[in-house]
Amino acid sequence: MTNRPESGPLSGGCQCGDARYEARGHVARCYACHCTDCQRRSGSAFALILPVNSAHFAATGKVVAVEQPEGHGRVAKLHACPTCLTRLFTTNPAWPGVTMIRVGTLDDTQAVRPAFHIWTRSKQPWVLLPSDVPHLETEPSDLNEWRALLG
Secondary structure (H helix, E strand, O other): OEOOOOOOOEEEEOOOOOEEEEEOOOEOOOEEEOOHHHHHHHOOOOEEEEEEEHHHEEEEEOOEEEEEEOHHHOEEEEEEOOOOOOEEEEEOOOOOOEEEEEHHHEOOOOOEOOOEEEOHHHOOOOOOOOOOOOEOOOOOOOHHHHHHHHO
16 A cells, blocks of 8 residues: 555545546645544545645545634635535635645545545554554644655
């Protein structure tokens, strides 16, 4: 398994098929976020996130954006299908030019493995982290650390 999907365009979409997307170009490494916000928003123990270049990302079909307040006065936009409510991707002013794809919405998820885990201090106690993958109690402290982890 890899923490980066194979080269070539990535495609994905919602459960009902009304919303689709495609990403081309360089793809960063996937990561798992165990923060309580991601747990609540995903309805699961963590979120798997794959950052891609927004300039090479396009969504088609029905997609709605909902503003989500985040720390430091920023507002992220959560993009979802209005028909089946599948959350597809997020944009955030803290990451200009980056679209954060929800890995579970990719057409092919089998080749994707998290390169690192963040906010592990709030992870569910039954989640076991692999010993060969970095994990941080909170999140990277600065942009350089993020860049190094994302590759």
